[in-house]
Amino acid sequence: MSFQPNITLNDENTLTAIVSLGSNLASDVGNPLEVIRLAAIELGFLSSQPPILSTLYFADPVDCSSGTPVFINAVEVIYPEPQSTPLQLLQQLQQIEVAFGRNRGGTVNEPRSLDLDLICFGDRQINEPGLKLPHPEAYRRRFVLQPIADLAPSLVLPGQTVSVQELLATLPPEPAVVPIFTA
Numbered sequence: 001m002s003f004q005p006n007i008t009l010n011d012e013n014t015l016t017a018i019v020s021l022g023s024n025l026a027s028d029v030g031n032p033l034e035v036i037r038l039a040a041i042e043l044g045f046l047s048s049q050p051p052i053l054s055t056l057y058f059a060d061p062v063d064c065s066s067g068t069p070v071f072i073n074a075v076e077v078i079y080p081e082p083q084s085t086p087l088q089l090l091q092q093l094q095q096i097e098v099a100f101g102r103n104r105g106g107t108v109n110e111p112r113s114l115d116l117d118l119i120c121f122g123d124r125q126i127n128e129p130g131l132k133l134p135h136p137e138a139y140r141r142r143f144v145l146q147p148i149a150d151l152a153p154s155l156v157l158p159g160q161t162v163s164v165q166e167l168l169a170t171l172p173p174e175p176a177v178v179p180i181f182t183a
Contacts, residue, residue: 007052007077007152009123017089018119019043019076020135020144024061024069027101027113032072033180035100035114040076042096043116046089047078054147060175062141068111072180075119075147086121087131093118119144123158134158139167146177 009016021039023032030038036056044051054075061068080089093116100114120134134157138144145168148155153165160167 007155009120009155009158014049015080015082015084015122017078017080017086017121018148019078019093020073020115020117020119020138020147021076022059022071022073022115022117022143023113024071025101025111025113029100029113032069032113036072036074039096039100039114039116040074042099043076043078046080046092048081049079051079052077052151054150056180057143057147057177058180059143059177062143062175071143073143073147073177075144075151077151080121086118086124086126086133089121090118090131117144119148120158125158134160140171142168142171142175143177145171 007016008014021036021043023035023039026032027035029035033056040051040053056072056074059071059073061071097114097116102112102114117135117138118133119138124133126133135144139157139160145164148164149168154163156163157167
């Protein structure tokens, strides 16, 4: 029997955020798999309840230069404190990226030791410089949707009218994502 968590974005008693994790470069913390596992632990410290981590995936690079290494991706559902704001959480995510060796070189979609994207913060829709929620590319990225679908296939992201599973079904099979099985 599989465990299907009850994840909702607009529960009046619980604030829910979804964060996408990605890594394709080693850092001082370890290889990309170790980076993702340790970053997931760090994200847990930002959660007022136990967080929920998806399956980890190998994912082909999207919109990256030729020769870019394969990514390891996952999503984590966290529960920020009720007084938290999306901007505060985004700043905390960026601090974690720096602590894990992220160096923003100015090139879009460059290889990185850690990439943490705030996919959604409750059901809020925000379009401000430096903060767009839900993440504007989330609904087109298999490496984001597949891990969310593993946790909550019927979830409807803010601004969408169909479930994550239905969005996933509209995407082409490539670029591929492949689950990582570890014992």
